[in-house]
Amino acid sequence: MIVPATIFLHSILLLLDNQLQGGVIKFKLSALNLPSKDLNGLNDPYVQIFGKDSGTPFEKLGETLVTYGTINPDWDNVFQFQFVKGIQQKWKFLVKDWDIGWNQDDVLGYVEISVDEVVSRMRKNGNGTLKSNKPITFSLSEPAGGVLVLYPVVE
Numbered sequence: 001m002i003v004p005a006t007i008f009l010h011s012i013l014l015l016l017d018n019q020l021q022g023g024v025i026k027f028k029l030s031a032l033n034l035p036s037k038d039l040n041g042l043n044d045p046y047v048q049i050f051g052k053d054s055g056t057p058f059e060k061l062g063e064t065l066v067t068y069g070t071i072n073p074d075w076d077n078v079f080q081f082q083f084v085k086g087i088q089q090k091w092k093f094l095v096k097d098w099d100i101g102w103n104q105d106d107v108l109g110y111v112e113i114s115v116d117e118v119v120s121r122m123r124k125n126g127n128g129t130l131k132s133n134k135p136i137t138f139s140l141s142e143p144a145g146g147v148l149v150l151y152p153v154v155e
């Protein structure tokens with residue numbers, strides 16, 4: 001019997017979800033107390049998101065829109081990424097201040113996180129499922145000071 005590829009793939013994804021070996025993570029981002037890099041004491045922050053797994057270099061996965069005139073931004077963008085457990089998957093969030101002029105943007109901080117760790121923190125809050133919408137916070141470094149908040153999006 002020939003099984004259509006789409007059904008076959010769907011079965012694999014369900015299996016992955018059930019065992020929490022992989023699946024899809026959806027989230028939004030906010031930040032708190034970002035160090036100011038504009039003369040008015042505020043910023044125009046945005047986030048660039050990079051991803052990698054063991055043996056591969058970081059590549060860009062996405063970017064938020066710019067939020068103007070704040071050090072406590074909430075970004076509306078919803079990100080949706082595939083995760084696979086056990087391949088040392090990492091995300092890097094680079095927070096920047098938009099400025100006028102090519103290549104003038106200031107770095108406000110970054111954090112590198114293990115996707116396995118994010119998933120396990122979500123599981124802790126959700127009885128073994130990825131249904132938790134409790135925010136997960138990360139301290140930003142270089143320059144230190146700000147906090148990045150990842151809000152899981154649950155449907």
Ligand SMILES: [Ca+2]
Nearest residue numbers: 037038099106
């Ligand atoms: Ca600036």
Ligand SMILES: [Ca+2]
Nearest residue numbers: 038044098099
């Ligand atoms: Ca700016």
